[in-house]
Amino acid sequence: MTTLSTPTPPPGSTNHASKSAPVGGSSRRGTRGPARRRGNTRFVLACLLPALVLFAVFMVVPTMNVFRMSFYTWSGFSPDKRFVGLDNFSRLLDDEQFVRAFQNTVALLVVVTVVTMGMGLFLAAIMTRQRLRGRNLYRFILYIPNVLSVVVIAAVFSAVYDQENGLLNSTLRLLSLDGLQQVWLGDQKLVVYSVAIAMVWQSLGYYMVLYMASMSSIPEELYEASALDGASAARQFFAITLPLIWQNLRTTLTFFIMSAVNLSFVLVRAMTGGGPDGSSEVLLSYMYKQAYTNSSYGYGMAIGVVIFAFSFLVSLLVSRATRREPLQF
């Protein structure tokens, strides 16, 4: 998912547009006859209904079904549907695969978030502050993974990680560092980190570009003034840059975590299939496997409920933990 941002208004537009425009807005309603008002209602409905119907049918109903079906055992196809209360959830606690998927998800979220956000901020800061030559080219290249599909990324990384002819291992051989060669996707302990690297590779450029944009809107005078006071680049970063983009950072962080939950699934599905032996399974991939491949639909949906609750809690936690007084410049 993309991080949300509001586009800037067209040049020359003043930002005073109120929510109730005179066209059909409440201010004029009184002066026009009831016929006109009914026309308004009809126009509003005609504009709104198609979107709302689609939204309700393909998003609201399926989401409610996730919660409802988590209380049933059902294969998904047979008419045999049985209410079992919280059984699915108590089974989850004894399910080693599920526990491992949960651990992997948490580990990936922590590692990938810290590395991507940290590197993204750092790179954005040096790219904006140091005005590197050719920075448009670097920006162009670093953003490329974001337009590639996950299947492509999975295939690229299988070429990198391949045990025999992979780019990584053969480079290590060329450098006579044979001892460092690994079975990157076949080692149960290593595979999660191999996935993590691919995730960072995919999302780093996107966040760098995002932060570059918000950093470039910080007025230059602030840096000039602090440079006169003898502040180092590092001090400038922590005292000026970071506080001023904090609100933006908060929003992107919340959305990053949510999209990382999703990206980990898509990548694992394409790259390792959860293997070897379930060691790279994440919550969503395990849910998909149970609900779709394994026909334990109710059980899968219980995992779905856990995912909803988990991502909601994490977002809430992150948003609470990062709350600061907004700064303006």
Place this chain on the structure above:
Amino acid sequence: MTTIKSSSRPRRGRALTYALVIALALAIAVPVAWVLLASLKQKSEFFGSPWTLPKGLHSANYVHAFVDAHMGQYFLTSVFVTVLGLVLVLAVSVPAAYVIARYEFRGRRVVETALLAGLFVNVNYIVVPIFLMLVDWDRALIDVFPGGFFIDNPSVLSLVYAATSIPFTIYLLTAYFRSIPVEYEEAAAIDGASRFRIMTQVMLPMARPAVTTVILFNFLAYWNDFIIALTLLPGEGKTLQVGLLNLFTAQKAAADYGRLYAGMVIVIVPVLILYAVIQRRLIEGMASGGVKG
């Protein structure tokens, strides 16, 4: 930039910065470029060092990918699904966003909140319930469509893409519509333009930057998706990404690298060309939210 350029410390820092940024750019460019080159290699060339250049232009891989692996056909399916999805999402989202931004009506707050909550529901969370719902509908309509209608139907896939990107699309468009001054609509209303005309001929052209942004992001989402396509099109008609995934899985078993890399090039190159053409728009679109978003 006003650092003191004469001292040696900043200069060393600058060199380090260059080294770091170049290393990262290489880490991204090299694997991608390698795939492009490897697609021209013959089967025998894949055993041995991967760092050799292809011996010649071995285009047979592409013939294999396009014809034997049906990538050409999947390409057309993907184009169809993506374009139809974009048309659908714009057709329903533009009017809805406009009305939410400009009209006062009962329940507007509820609608806005529901759509905002929808931003937090990723499609992949609900793909299996959607699949089973469509299976259900097929079963209900078995007399009318014995072969099924909803599953394995590219148009339905487009519809699901469009429906699930409504919250994001409306969110962006509403914000933009609100930032446009109302004077334009007032003037048009005084000239006697109908509500519909004001929306389509006054506001829509003014919202072009936001519409472009929405098209770009939705294009990437639809074109690059494989989970939903994999689930909703289990039959013969596949999208490009699912076709590539099959090639990828087959390669693991049969070590048929050439075909896989040719398939990857078919998938990557159109997107890369598009990206090169519109990169400024794309980056502006995502970036313009800025600090004050």
